[in-house]
Every structure is written in structure tokens, then in C-alpha cells.
Amino acid sequence: MLRVIAALVALGGVALLVVGTMKATVWAPSDTVTATLGAHSQKFVTSEIGSLALGGPRLEITVSGAGSNPVFVGIGRAGDVDAYLADAESDRIIGLDQDTSTLISRVEGSDTGETPDPAAVDVWSVSSLGQGKASVTWPDPASGQWRLVIATDGTEVAPQNVTLTWTGAQISNPAPTYIATGVALLVVGVVISVMVRVRDRRKA
Secondary structure (H helix, E strand, O other): OHHHHHHHHHHHOOOOOHHHHHHHHOOOOOOOEEEEEOOOOOOEEEEOOOOHOOOOOOOEEEEEEOOOOEEEEEEHHHHHHHHHOOOOOOOEEEEEEEOOEEEEEEEEOOOOOOOOOHHOOOOOOEEEEOOEEEEEEOOOOOOEEEEEEEEEOOOOOOOEEEEEEEEEOOOHHHHHHHHHHHHHHHHHHHHHHHHHHHHHHOOO
């Protein structure tokens, strides 16, 4: 019976070692989170304060639109962005659904009047203006509250293809626990097996 127990314990240890090794390599959780924004019809896409860190400490924002239309991406202090947008209707990013890799948003504001071209105002800590595509990376080393703005020139609907990619998140990986437990069980199984052999030799 002890031989069977020793074999089962050692086998369990080997299984945990294999699983732990796989979780540390092939099955290791990724520290990259990518999400896209669904269709929208507002002139601006913006973000709630704090949402730039929803998936991790480092963020790359990539935006593309139709043809060679201007595409603007900028991040500025929340107070400055609020003053710039005023009550302009915008699609505001408020959350992240990691199960579906989509950004959660809601429509804010009600004013459909003219808003200055975002590329022409000086409220951005980082910004990028491109033809058909633009991207910026975050964070900026300065502390404070920040908001994102995505637009064309402030007169047309904001670009439809919005992708946010976060990296550097602290991911919990159970691999060390699996490996440590597997080693412990394997050692216990070997020790029991040796003890049984010693006992059997003495009896003989």
C-alpha cells in the first residue's frame, strides 16, 4: 500500500511540475491587453479620468480613419480638455471588457456646435496628427489627471478604428506555486519509496 501511495504522490508531483512549467512558459499569462472601440457617430472620442490605466501602466493608442482624412490623437490635463470640449457631444470611454476585448463607452454632452480643430489648440501633453492614421504612447511622466481626445478636425465624425493596447500590467502567475508543490510532492514520494525499500530489506 505504501508503494502505491508513494507512486501516486510522486506522479502527482510530476504532473504539477509539468503544469507549472507550462504556465511559466507556453501558458504564461500575457501582460498585454488590447481593446477596440465599437462604432460611434460623435465628432470626438474622449476618456474618463483614470481610464488610460484600465489595462496597465503603459498605453499605445492607435487610430485610423477613412482614406487620407486627418486623424488626431491627443492627451491633455483633464481640466484643459474639459475647457476645450466644453459641452461638445462625445463618446467617452469609461471602462474595459477584457472578456470581449472591447472598450465600454457612453455618449456625453449635447452641444453639436463648432469646436476648434484639436490640432490648432495648445492643451496637449502628447499628440499626433496624421493622414488616415495616428498614434501616441502613454504615460507622460507628469502626475495629475488626464483625458484622451480622438477626432478629425472637429467638424467630422471621429475616426472609427480605435485600438488601445496596454502593457506592463502586474499579472498573477501561479506557476511558482505549482512548481514548488510539485517538487515537494515528488520529494515526499521518493522518500516514502526509499523508506519502504529499506523496511523491506530489513525484513528480508
